[in-house]
Amino acid sequence: MFKRVLYLLLLLLFTLLCEAAILRDSEQSSSKTCGYESCIKVDPNKLNVHIVPHSHDDVGWLKTVDQYYYGSRSLTQKAGVQYIIDSVIEALRRDPARKFIYVETAFLWKWWQRQDEKTKEEVKQLVNEGRLEIIGGAWSMNDEATTHYQSIIDHSTWGFRRLNDTLGECARPKIGWQIDPFGHSREQASLFAQFGFDGMFFGRLDFQDKYKRLKEKTAEFLWKASSSLGEKAYLFSVALFNNYSPPPGFCFDVLCSDDPLIDDPGSPDNNIEARIKVFYNYTMYQSRFYQTNNIIITMGGDFTYQQSEMYFMNLDKLIRYTNKIYGSEVNVFYSTPSCYLKSLNEAQISWPSKSDDFFPYSSDPHAFWTGFFTSRPTLKFFERMGNNFLQITKQLSVLSSQMDSEGLIHFKEAMGVMQHHDAVTGTEKQHVAADYARLLSASFAYGTEIVSKAVSQMVKKNPQIPDAEFHSCLLLNISSCVITESSGNFVVTLYNPASQPTSTYIRVPVTGNAYNVSDNSGSEIVTQLLPVPQFVRQTPGRNSNSTKELVFFAEIPPLGYRSFYVTELGELTAEEGEEMKPASVSAIENDLYTVSVNQAGNVVVKWKNMTLQVTQSFHYYEGMKGNNTAFAYRASGAYIFRPKESNVYNVSYSGSYKFYTGPVVNELHLTVNSYISQVVRVYKEEQKVEFDWVVGPIPIQDSIGREIITKYSSNLQSDGTFYTDSNGREMIKRRRNYRPSWNVTLEEPIAGNYYPVTAKIYLEDVEKKVRVSLLNDRAQGGTSMLDGELEVMLHRRLLNDDAFGVGEALNETAFGYGLVARGSHSLIAGRIQDLAGVALQEKTEAISLALRPWYLFTPAGGVTFHQWKARYFMKGSSLKSKLSKNVHILTLEPWKDDTILLRLEHLFEKDEAGALSQSATVNLLDLFANIEIISVRETSLGGNQWIEQMKRLQWQIDSNEVDDQPYTFTSINKTEEGAMEVVLNSMEIRTFIMTVKHT
Structure with a gap:
């Protein structure tokens, strides 16, 4: 009897446990109401006020990343991200009606690693319920002016990966949240669309543009971000009413000074009726400038919610009492950007469109945020080299079967931090810039070990x-x-990360007098010794014995390497000695052009096959000094470019120059004055002229801040028009003193015509049918203030802060001296009728500047060339077959679970390059030499969603424009012959996760 009762009790207990488990699973399944399913139904008969609590947490600015996270240096800024996230979770726990959005995955991941399992499960549940929504989701909120598209994609992908791996599909971002970057690029919008985002919100746009958009109710629009990609790059965009701040008087954070809402009926300080009326009036006022009966109110700011209950308690009252008092007219509730966007989409109205970008950004008539395009030029170059080496490190990790090592992860995350809108921009405090450099330097060390x-x-x-x-x-x-x-x-081994064979000129610093260089076949190749210019040898901090550079030409296979054995011979031969001496010539040349120096110390390039002449010269603007008490007294600083006068000062020539000629390269070594010098190089049969400039230390003894520029002045008639790239990708047409969206009035005619130049700026003469292009090695500001002239800013040293928060003058020093910057420009000219040839030359040069071959050195010791060759391969490529010239492997990196991530991109815009702009086909199975592809599945651009599952909201356009290329999804084509073919259309990037086996 006892056993039977025990059996029945156990059976009952088992049944109850099963029912509980089923109920729990059911609850968990039903509680997964994230995204649009979590949105409150709006009232069609009222003004719906979407309250969006958020915190904007800079990944470094006035404090370093760690100082912000842990909350140290509170006298500099009271900001501690660990407390923000802790506090928000606690506040959300208290009331299921509350919502919050979080953006910066770098901080969220840092916090996540320090939590126990109970907290992690709770956070997952909040995400699954749509109460904690991840917005943006990239590693940081990247800048849009000075960033390269490859780095934007990379750091977004890594942020998405961390979110996928920890919080699941409900943490997959659907919205771009670019509330603080200083202007917005068309390419950023295009990338967001390709990530699968339904829209983006931003805060900063030119004050004249914003006024017009609000007046005409066009602050919400459909951004046509690529004429090549068509609908695939459409992105619904929202310009926020009050940037990302709360309404005036309604900031309830510990950092704010606004009064709380006091609803105690017995208190003499009760302010509910008065405060709610002010809030109601504000919402009604804001609603006048938007098309639907929905408005978004951002409730947060920089590092707010460190004591979240303080903010939420007041928001609870704000919502409750506004609905109670004015509930017949307004419907106020906690919301998210996703829910707001859903409400706009459900309105089923037509929206205006836009096809250009939001540069330059000005916040007042005298504050054009165009100085940061160039600020901290050495950090900008370091970041660009970081991307260069990261791609190499990722590729070689795949090709050598090294999967996601901790060192590679560190590198990815450091580069993600560098994309932040106060990092690569140069708008941070000096000690923060040093910390960014420290992070990236450590990553180079990790990458060096992997490579x-x-x-x-x-x-x-x-x-x-x-x-x-x-x-x-x-x-x-x-x-x-x-x-x-x-x-x-020693042995020089060069690795080429590009998808095409690279022809390059190798420069190796040496101390010997003569050298022999042998290639992989044992053939001796032509070399040349040249002196390291004195102005380079005198660079502060340079501790080197080398006085010469060994130069030779090298061809390196795609995704491959080639080694050269270098032997020191001893004494110079008579012929080599002549190379080291200045040549008695008045110019240097090749078959295409001659290069000379005029009496003013300017470089003159004259083409032989065209009626084209370009004169390169150096100038400076005197930075405006000011106390920033009014718009008219705004100073030039880290953010702001504001010349004291509208004219530019010529740099007086007080130096000298020398020509060097030889079998590999001809060079001009030009010292302009005490702080500006350069080497101009003419290579055999090369279309480009290379300008290797050195600027600094910029003098400040006369208490004048200087902004150094270089001009390339030609005899072309460009009709006030020039073109600049968007994040290194598609080109945008610019016109002097003009904006496509409104009739601009410029109080600052120079700064107001500056645009970001990430990779290229060019102009054309339609009658002469000639194009002149300038390509750079880092982000810089540029313009064309006169017809036929290209102007690029190189370096800035200023003595006043511009009062936008950084609190320091942009006065960089290194090794006890003003900062010295060294960089390069490539000048290319061609005939417009040879469109494909010019475009290919420019694209090849852009890739060679962004993805340079990496130098690796091995001391040979007692190992002879023949011994080295017997032991080691001296040439190899990981590509099985050639890729078309319009196709590039953008990404090759280890993913997870023995998979790799592959991105293929089409390099050319529609109609940019003739036949090269046509679609291209790639057989994935025939791509890599030593990698067998087991399976392939395509994802969205960010690698966090299968392509067939990517569904985006559709919008109606209030426009008569017709798109030439509506987007249609193209699957992987598996042919009868066993090929796995992928078609790439103009400007298309396709992303794949591949299961592979190394053979």
């Missing part, structure tokens, strides 16, 4: 052969490398 190990494995002919050492020299920018200076014989 060295990978190349060691790839080149060995036999596994039993000991690994060779492959060292990187990170100071080649100042012609310094310990290995080449101290080793008699």
Whole structure:
């Protein structure tokens, strides 16, 4: 009897447990109401007021990333992100009606790693219920002017990956939240659309543009972000009414000074009726400028919600009493940007469209935020080299079967931080800039270890052969490398991260007098010794014995390497000695052009096959000094470019120049004055002229801040028109003193005509049918203030803060001196009728500047060339077959679970390059030499959603424009012959996760 009762009790207990488990699973399933399912139904007969609590947490600005996270240096800024997230979770726990959005994955991940399992499960539940919504989702809120599209994609992808891996599909962002970047690029909108986003919200646009948009109710619009991609790059966009701040008087944070809402009926300080009326009036006023019966009210700011209950308690009252008093007219509730966008979409109305961008941004008539396009030029170059080396590190991790190592993850995350709108922009405090450099420097160390190990494995002919050492020299920018200076014989191995064979001129700093260089076949190749210019040797902080550079031409296979054995010979031959001496010539040349110097010390380039002449010169603007007490007293600073006068000052020539000629390269070494110098290079049969400029230390002894520019002045008639790139990708037409969206009035005619130049700026003469293009190695500001002239800013040293928060003058020093910056420009000219040839040349040069071959050095010691060749392969490529010239492998990186992430991109815009603008087909199975592809599945651009599951909201356009290329999804074509073919249309990027096996 007892056993039977026990059995029945156990059976009952088991049944109850099963029912509880089923109920729990059902609850969890039903509680997964994230995204649009979590949105409150709006009232069609009232003004719906979407209250969006948020915190804008800069990944470094006045404090470093760690100082912001942990809350140290509170006297600089009271900000601690760990307290914000802790506090928000606690506040959401107290009331299920509350919502919050979070943006910066770098901080969220840092916090997540420090939580226990109970907290993690609670956060997941909040995300699944749509109460904690992830917006943006990239590693940081990236800048849009000075960032390269490859880095934007990379750091977004890594943020999405972290969110997917920890919080699941409900944490997949659907909205771009670019509330603080200083202007907005068309390419950013295009990338957001390709991520699968339904829209974006932004805060900063030109004050004249904003006034017109609000007046005409066009602050919400459909952004046509690419004429090549058509509908695929449409993005619904919202310009926020009050940037990202709460209504005046309604900031309830510990950082704010506004009074709380006091509803105690017995208190003499009760202010509910008065305060609610003010809020109601504000909402009714804001609603006058938008098309639907929905408005969004941002409730938050910089590092708000450190004591979240303080904010939420007042918002609870604000919502309750507004609905109670004015409920017949307004419907106020907690919401998110996603829910707001859903309400607009359900309105089923037509929206205006836009096809240009939001540069330059000005916040008042004298504050054009165009200085940051150039601020901190060495940090901008370091970031660009970081992307260069990160791509190499990722590629070689795949090709050598090294999967996601901690070092590679560190590198990705450091580069994600660098994209932040107060990092690569140069708008941070000096000690923060130093910390960014520290993070990136550590990442280079991790990358160097990965790359060295990978190349060691790839080149060995036999596994039993000991690994060779492959060292990187990170100071080649100042012609310094310990290995080449101290080793008699050494091997230079060059890795090419590009998808096409690369032809390049190698420059190696050396101390010897003569060298022999042998390629992989054992053939001796032509070399040339040139002196390191004195102005480079005198760079502050340079500690190098090298006084010469060994130069030779190298061709490197795509996604491959090539090694060169260098032997020191001893004394110079008579012919080599002549190369090291200045040549008695008045110009240098090749078959296309001649280069000379005029009496003013300017460089003159004259083409032989066209009636084209370009004169390059240096100038400076005197930065406006001011106390910033009024618009008219705004100073030039880290953000703001404001010349004291509208004229530019010529740099007086007080230096000298020398020509050097030889079998590889002809050079002009030009010292302009005490702080500006350059080397101009003419290579055999090269279309480009290379300008290797050195600027600094910029003098300040006369208490004048200077902004150094260079001009390339031609005899072309460009009709006030020029073109600049958008994040290194598509080009945008610019016209002097003009905006496509409104009739602009410019109080600052120079600063108001400056645009971001991430990769290229060019102008054309339609009658002469000639184009002149300038390509750069880092983000800079540029313009065309006169017809036929290109102007680019190189360096800035200023003595006043511009009063936008950083609190310091942009007065960089290094090694006890003003900062010295060294960089390069490539000048290319061609005939417009040869459109494909010019476009291909420019694209090839842009890739060569962004993805340079990486130098690796190995001391040869007692190992002869023949011994080295017997042990190691000296040339190899990981591509199985050639890619079309219009196709590029944008991404090749380890993913997870033995998969890799592959991105293929079409390089050309529609109608940009003739036949090269046509679609291209790639057989994935025929792509890699030593990798067998087991399976392939396509994803969205961000790698966080299968492409067939990507569904975006559709919008009606209030426009008569007809799109030439509506977007249609193209699947992977599996042919009868076993090929796995992918078609790429103009400007298209396609992303794949592939299961592979190394053979």
